[in-house]
Structures are given as structure tokens and as C-alpha cells.
Amino acid sequence: MSTDVLVIGGGIAGIQASLDIADKGGKVYLVEKTPSIGGRMAQLDKTFPTNDCSICILAPKMADCYGHPNIDVLTYSEVVGVDGEAGKFKVKVLRKARYVDETKCTGCEECVAKCPQKVPNEFDQGLGERKVIYMPFAQAVPRVVTIDKENCTWFIKEKCGACKILCEREAVDFDQKDEEVVLDVGSIIVAIGYDIWDPTPASEYGYGKYPNVFTGMEYERMINASGPTGGEMKRRSDGERPHKLAFIQCVGSRNPQLGHAYCCSVCCMFSTKEAMLAREHHDDIDSTIFYKDLRAFGKGFFEYVERAKNDYGVRYINSDATVQENPENNNPIVVYDVAGRPEKEEFDMVVLATTLVPRPDAIKIAEMLGIPLTEFKFFESKDRILAPMDTVREGVYLAGYCREPMDIPEAVAEASAAAARAVETVLAKGVTG
Amino acid sequence: MQEAETEQVAATDAPFEPNIIAFCCNWCSYAGADLAGVSRMQYPPNIKIIRVMCSGRVEPSFIIDALESGVDGVLVAGCHIGDCHYVSGNEKAEKRAKMVSELLDILGVGSDRFRLEWISASEGSKFAEVMNEFNQQIAELGPNPLKFTEKEPPDEQAGSAVMIKELIQDTGAFDCVECGKCTSVCSVANNDEKFAPRLIVVKALEGVATDLAREKDIWSCTTCAECSAMCPYKVDYAEFIRGMRVEASMLGVVPVCSQGGLLHSTMRIMANTDFEQKRLGWVDESLQIADTGEVFYFTGCTPHLDIIFQDRELNLSEINRSAVKIMNKAGVVPVVSNGEKCCGHDLNWTGDEANVENLMNHNLDLIRKSGAKTVVYTCAECFRTFNIDYQAMAGDLEFRMIHMSQYIGELMDAGKLKFKDGLDLNVTYHEPCRLSRHCGIYDAPRDAISKINGMNLVEMERIRDKGACCGVSAWMNCDGTAKKMQIERMVEAKKTNSAAVLTACPKCYVHLDCSVRDEIPVEREMVEIPLKDFTIAVAEALED
Numbered sequence: 001m002s003t004d005v006l007v008i009g010g011g012i013a014g015i016q017a018s019l020d021i022a023d024k025g026g027k028v029y030l031v032e033k034t035p036s037i038g039g040r041m042a043q044l045d046k047t048f049p050t051n052d053c054s055i056c057i058l059a060p061k062m063a064d065c066y067g068h069p070n071i072d073v074l075t076y077s078e079v080v081g082v083d084g085e086a087g088k089f090k091v092k093v094l095r096k097a098r099y100v101d102e103t104k105c106t107g108c109e110e111c112v113a114k115c116p117q118k119v120p121n122e123f124d125q126g127l128g129e130r131k132v133i134y135m136p137f138a139q140a141v142p143r144v145v146t147i148d149k150e151n152c153t154w155f156i157k158e159k160c161g162a163c164k165i166l167c168e169r170e171a172v173d174f175d176q177k178d179e180e181v182v183l184d185v186g187s188i189i190v191a192i193g194y195d196i197w198d199p200t201p202a203s204e205y206g207y208g209k210y211p212n213v214f215t216g217m218e219y220e221r222m223i224n225a226s227g228p229t230g231g232e233m234k235r236r237s238d239g240e241r242p243h244k245l246a247f248i249q250c251v252g253s254r255n256p257q258l259g260h261a262y263c264c265s266v267c268c269m270f271s272t273k274e275a276m277l278a279r280e281h282h283d284d285i286d287s288t289i290f291y292k293d294l295r296a297f298g299k300g301f302f303e304y305v306e307r308a309k310n311d312y313g314v315r316y317i318n319s320d321a322t323v324q325e326n327p328e329n330n331n332p333i334v335v336y337d338v339a340g341r342p343e344k345e346e347f348d349m350v351v352l353a354t355t356l357v358p359r360p361d362a363i364k365i366a367e368m369l370g371i372p373l374t375e376f377k378f379f380e381s382k383d384r385i386l387a388p389m390d391t392v393r394e395g396v397y398l399a400g401y402c403r404e405p406m407d408i409p410e411a412v413a414e415a416s417a418a419a420a421r422a423v424e425t426v427l428a429k430g431v432t433g
Numbered sequence: 434m435q436e437a438e439t440e441q442v443a444a445t446d447a448p449f450e451p452n453i454i455a456f457c458c459n460w461c462s463y464a465g466a467d468l469a470g471v472s473r474m475q476y477p478p479n480i481k482i483i484r485v486m487c488s489g490r491v492e493p494s495f496i497i498d499a500l501e502s503g504v505d506g507v508l509v510a511g512c513h514i515g516d517c518h519y520v521s522g523n524e525k526a527e528k529r530a531k532m533v534s535e536l537l538d539i540l541g542v543g544s545d546r547f548r549l550e551w552i553s554a555s556e557g558s559k560f561a562e563v564m565n566e567f568n569q570q571i572a573e574l575g576p577n578p579l580k581f582t583e584k585e586p587p588d589e590q591a592g593s594a595v596m597i598k599e600l601i602q603d604t605g606a607f608d609c610v611e612c613g614k615c616t617s618v619c620s621v622a623n624n625d626e627k628f629a630p631r632l633i634v635v636k637a638l639e640g641v642a643t644d645l646a647r648e649k650d651i652w653s654c655t656t657c658a659e660c661s662a663m664c665p666y667k668v669d670y671a672e673f674i675r676g677m678r679v680e681a682s683m684l685g686v687v688p689v690c691s692q693g694g695l696l697h698s699t700m701r702i703m704a705n706t707d708f709e710q711k712r713l714g715w716v717d718e719s720l721q722i723a724d725t726g727e728v729f730y731f732t733g734c735t736p737h738l739d740i741i742f743q744d745r746e747l748n749l750s751e752i753n754r755s756a757v758k759i760m761n762k763a764g765v766v767p768v769v770s771n772g773e774k775c776c777g778h779d780l781n782w783t784g785d786e787a788n789v790e791n792l793m794n795h796n797l798d799l800i801r802k803s804g805a806k807t808v809v810y811t812c813a814e815c816f817r818t819f820n821i822d823y824q825a826m827a828g829d830l831e832f833r834m835i836h837m838s839q840y841i842g843e844l845m846d847a848g849k850l851k852f853k854d855g856l857d858l859n860v861t862y863h864e865p866c867r868l869s870r871h872c873g874i875y876d877a878p879r880d881a882i883s884k885i886n887g888m889n890l891v892e893m894e895r896i897r898d899k900g901a902c903c904g905v906s907a908w909m910n911c912d913g914t915a916k917k918m919q920i921e922r923m924v925e926a927k928k929t930n931s932a933a934v935l936t937a938c939p940k941c942y943v944h945l946d947c948s949v950r951d952e953i954p955v956e957r958e959m960v961e962i963p964l965k966d967f968t969i970a971v972a973e974a975l976e977d
Contacts, residue, residue, distance in 0.1 A: 337613025
């Protein structure tokens, strides 16, 4: 019997669940696939409806989590097998070699400065570049660098090795091997979050074809002060700052034709936020939001939209839209519907509120845990109304966007709920078993 | 013409007195008739004269329509060549008469029920003579075998809220969230400043039903389904429009068709008669065809179109020849039948379901008798009509239906087709809506093109589910808007710098070809790219 809890996914939901359990005195293993915890929230510039700086409110939690005596954070690791039952799960975790000794690295990043190889930075949605030995982002936790084996010349042709030569702490270890560890846990919380849908297949929006069409997350990174452009909005075609922005909502969501019939539940609000932020950056920017239905349903959300309209001059147009391009200046032209008639308007930049989709890993994890997925590949609750955090498998709980579309506060609330359920299970099993 | 029709019905046991209509030009032949009259020359009283300002005014559809309505013979009389008061009206009439005669022959009605004569104002005796002769000729031919069916009285229930509700349900229009994405991609709405496609559905949803069936907008849609391809909720707008047109035609609403409805008349004639047709004029000795066999080649209406558009020298029958040539090269001898009739596509999309059913029964019977297991189509419209409409009416069909592009792919994969060496040709491909969005076939023609050595596909800007429309469907929306759409498409094709733009539907070919014939609003060089049918292009690439 184990009273420990495994949390899969180190985003805001996973962090919150871990902290809740750890604060109560429970032992937690937090397994995160990427080199740093933080997840999607770390990528966002601000959060609605308060316009708080996202990383500013998240970073303390990340640090708390990593430093917590009751939490064992396993970054760059993946769950590869689950056996047993509630109270006595045996979980196999693959600790991928990061070729840097976590205990020795101080995160000084001198190696990063010297590394000659650059690749697109996934954290910045490919807008900027990172080195092959890299810190995922400025506030990454743990503050340890990682070597991207796929692109490192040392692993490709045994050349370079600059980082190893340079590191005074001798933390770089090219001989590190992937390692499998087995954890004994009493219950499991799945909080693997979401992926951002690539809108290229919906070619009517012109993403990938017209340079000045961006996704919402690209825009978030661009307006972030620590982002690839240092907070400057730049058109892909000429690097100029846009003056007229269009935000198109429901790109891929509420679209059974594309396989996502669900409402992503955040794009009305994040587009509003992004339009407000544009005006905060430069007060000569005019934004227009094209929406199917304005689903500003949360507490204070409607007022937030009203604020955007009244204080930030954001224009709302009730229509979905498609995008064309003015070949002369690469300006996107948005075609939309006004009382059944097509209207065209030229903008400097278009931002697509792409839908958020379950991670492809969800299928593998569901299989491993023996829990079902919904038709859209979100994890299925035992009962959507009365037992939303539970799964059909005792001892396995869900939290956050991997369960169903939701915003950050909801994900945090779910994380706490799932933590409570997980603790109930281990306590019950611990006492009776 | 209405009077003529009712009189004809009255004739029963009495000796047959033909009912003849003579279109006479105001300046010569009508005056000739006058002279015959004042000169007391005798000619049969059952010839009804309709005065027209010029024989050139008589459109082929007038003649076919008269015959379709049960008139036994039609005569067109005008000034002698060189005497036309409008210089060349009679020359036009002569060309049209040739076309009408050929069309009547191919349909099996027979051109001897139609006659063109030049009668001047001074030729009163000639007028009487011609009338007597023509009357005699028609009397010998006997009554017009075209069954004249009384038009059904308008059904006032049509287009009612109940019926529309059913249509809304069947086409998923209930799911419309009014997002307007359909509007933003609609080629018609983008070129016609009055057309608001989404509002048609909104009106239906709001219950403005009977008015809707009488609205012009339901006929403006090209049913290209670009909207449905974009619609997040897959509302089947094309089917919705078709359903509305059925309702409208039950209300007695008649759409404005190109060629004065000539094409629809020929289809109705086919649907209601059992004449011995003459549609295999295109088959030459080099081609092997059979009466029974595994593969049935459904040729479509290309021979009729060749006749109707003979001044444009389209030579659409070459598509048929090419298709048979390809099959023969692969060792297949297809069944090609003179008994084939129009698939009924254009009637179906103008709301005439009863005649589509007639045509369907005939065609299915024909195919079943041939023993074919596979039916091949070179026309995207025939393909769609069999696949979707026939199966909706008659249930699942027991034979396989494939488009020529798919069949070519199969023959290539089986290694049965050999292509020329040293071909170096860039082509672009124009998507027929019936094949692509309606039936989901996007890749077959592309794959076939790319598998031919030395033939490269260069894609246009708007392709696949966003492929632009050729502007006209069911011979109905040929107007300024269509022209704009077509020119846009041709400009797009030209931009690819390809040697040719291929289409897999003869109708796309006809419409796109038409758009660049006369004056165009852009520089001529911007649209100068040869059009070619996909099947012909493949046949040309075959090894000799």
C-alpha cells in the first residue's frame, strides 16, 4: 500500500493539485514531459478577466512546487506503464536523459550563450530561436538546461561539445542514459492539458499561406515582453508594426466538420484580452473581433467585454470570416457577413483564435490507465455531473483541460477537487488495506 | 400557342388534321400570307400563323417548345437570303434551323416535322404551295407522338411551412448558427450585390416559407456547395436549394433558363418518349464498343451539346471518343448504348423530379439489361445524379459507379495503360463541383495526372473544397455574375502558367469556354489558356 500520489502533467492544474496534497502532508510525484513545469499558462502574456501577468502569478507556484519537501518533480519524464489498482499502483516512468546533471547545473546559461546551433523555439511557437542546449524559458523550473539530442551536433556527428568544455560544474554528461524508475503510488491525477490546433487544414483562414495571419498563441508570445520580439508586434511579411488588427474566433471550434464540435470555452475571452492588450501596447491600434456567438459567461466576463468595447475601442462583429490577401502589401483581407451579404475589410494582421484540442498523448495514457475518452478524445469522467473528477477506474482522477474545455480558474478549482479525491482514496486504502 | 394546344386535344375519330404553327417574318412571309389571302389562294386552315418581326427572332426553343407541347409541325418562314430587313436575321435563322433539324434527328423526333422556307412578300402563291405541301407532309407523318401532358395546376400547399420544415430537417439547416462563413466564401454573393445566400436559410428557419419559394434568389444559387464545404455544421445548402426549387415548381414558378429552356425541353422530350435516338454519331470505326458486357460507359449529353453549340465548335464528343479509346487500349470494350437518355441532372436541379424519375427508370433498365457491373462516367453531373439522386430515389444500386478519372487510375494501377515518352506538360486542374464537393472525389484526377510521365499538375489558388465554381449550373444562372466568376477563374488558371486547364466535367468546359469568347473585362492575355477535358488530355498522352 502506498499513500503517495502521482500527478501527470506539470501545468497549472498539476501544480495546484500537487501543492494541495503536499500541503496536507501527502507525498507527490509530479511527472512532466517537457524540461520545465509551468505548461501553457507560462506561455500566456496576461490572463483574463483581470489582465494579471500570467507568468508573474504562476512562477511563485512553480517555485513552491519544485521546492516543496513533499513533492518530487520529475521533469523531462513520461509515464510509460501503469499496473495495479487503487492504493497500490506501480507506475513506470521514463526519465529521459537531458545530458545535463540536474544536481550540478546551476542554470548560469553560459553554455547556452556559447552553443552554436539554433533551432526554432517551441515555447515561442516557433517565432523565435533557441539554442540546442537550452533553458525552455526565462522562468523555467527547474533552472536546469537540457540538450536537444535530435539537433545537437555532438549526437549527430560527434563534433562541437562546447557546452561540456565550458561548464565549470561539469554538469554536461553526453553519456547520460534514459532511465526507467518505478513509483509506488496510491492514486493518480491526470492533468495533461491541451494542444493548440494547427489551423493550416482550414485553408480558408490562410494560415501558413498568408504571412500576416497568426495564431492566438503566436500573438501571445509576440506581445510578451520576454517573448521572441521583446513585446513588439511584428508582421511576418515586413516586420512592421500593425495598426489594424482582426481577431477571428472559433477557428476550428464549434465545427463538427473539422471534428471539434465543442466550444473551446476560452477564445471569446482571450481574443478580447488580446485586443485590449494591443491597445495597451500602442494606443493607435484598432482591433476588430469577429465572433460566432459571444460566450462571455463567467463572473465579470461580460463586464470585461464591455470594458473592451467602451474603454479600449474594440469593435465586435457578429460573423465568422474567411481570409484573403492583398498581394501588393500582404495585408490580409477579411471577408465576413453583414446581413447575409459579404463584406471585405483590409487589416494589417489577423489573429486566429484557434481551438484547443486534447494532446495526442491522451490516447496512449487512457490506454495505459484503462480509462475511456470522449468522442473528441478528452478524458471521460465517471459521471459528468456528479463525479466529474473521477474516472471509471478507482484511484484515477482528472483535472483541467484534458477533461473538458475550461479556463484557468476552473482548471485550478478542478485541480483542488481532484487532489481532494485522490487523497480520500489513499487515506481510505491506507486505513482499510 | 395555348389555343392550338386545346384544339389538338379535341381531335379524336375525325381524319387527322395536323396542327401546324408557322412563324412568319413581318416583312416578307407574313406579307406573303396576306397576298395569298387577298388573292384567295387556298391553303389549309389548320396552319396557325404567328407573326414575328424577323425569322431570326425565332429561337430554337420556340420550335422545340411547340413540338413538346404537342404541335404536329413547325414552319419558319422568312425573307430570302439577302433580303432581310435587319441585314442578316435570316442567316441566323438558317443556322438555327440546321441546329434544330439535327437536334430533332438525334432526339428521334425527326426533322421532317420542321421546315424553314424563304417566302417573299410577292410570293403569295409560294406561300400557299408551301403550306399545302407541309400540311400534306405532316398529315402523312401522323400525329406528333410527343405526349402532350397537361401541366399540373399549381399546388398551393407547396412551399408551406410544413414542407419547408421537413426540408430544413433533412438538410440540417436547423443547425445553422448564422455564423456567416458561407456568405464569405459564396462566389455568387461576392459578385452579385443583391444575393444573400444565408438569408435564404434564415428566412426558412423563421418561417417566411411560401414567399421563399417564390423568391428569385433560390434560382441564383449555382449549388456549387462551396458554402456547405465551409459550413461548420455541414448544412447541406445545395440540397436545401434543390428542395426549395421542387417546392417552387409545384407552385408553378418557372425559372429563367439559358437557351430559352431549349436544353430542358430536350430532356423532357427524352423523359416522355421512346423514340429511336441517333446519339452514337460520334462512334467511328477505330472504336470498339459492345451491346453487353462488364463495363457500361454512360456517355452523357455531349452529342446534344455539340449540336446546340455547333457555332462554337466545341467537339465535346471527343471526350466520348477519348474515353472509349482509353478503355480499348486497356483491353476493355465498353457497352455504349444508343438507348441512353439524359441522366436528368438539370431537370433535377430545376425542381422537376417527376421527369428525373422517368429518365432514371429508363437508364437503370438499360444498364441492367446490358449486364454491366461497372458504370463509367465522363460527366461529373451524370456521376453525381446516379450516385446521389438515383440512389436516393431507387435505393442502393447493384452496379459500381465510377468517374473516368477513378477508372483511369484503376487501369493505370493495373499497368494497362502505357503513356508516351518525352512529354513535358504543365497542366492545372479545375474542380467540377459535382465531382469534388458533391461526391468527395478530389484526388482521383490529380493522382491520374501526376502518374502520367511528364505531366505535372500546377495547382490554382482556390482548389479542392474551395475550388471556384464555373458560374452556371443546370443551364440557369448564365448572367453577368456568372461571367464575372468565370473570368476570375480563367485569370486564376492563367496565373499558373500551365499549358492547359483541365476539367473533368463537360459543363465546366462549356461554361468556361463561353466566358472568354466575346468581349472580356480584362486584358485578353490574362485569360489566354487552352481549356481541355481531362479525359481527352489523358487519351492524348497515351502511347500510339
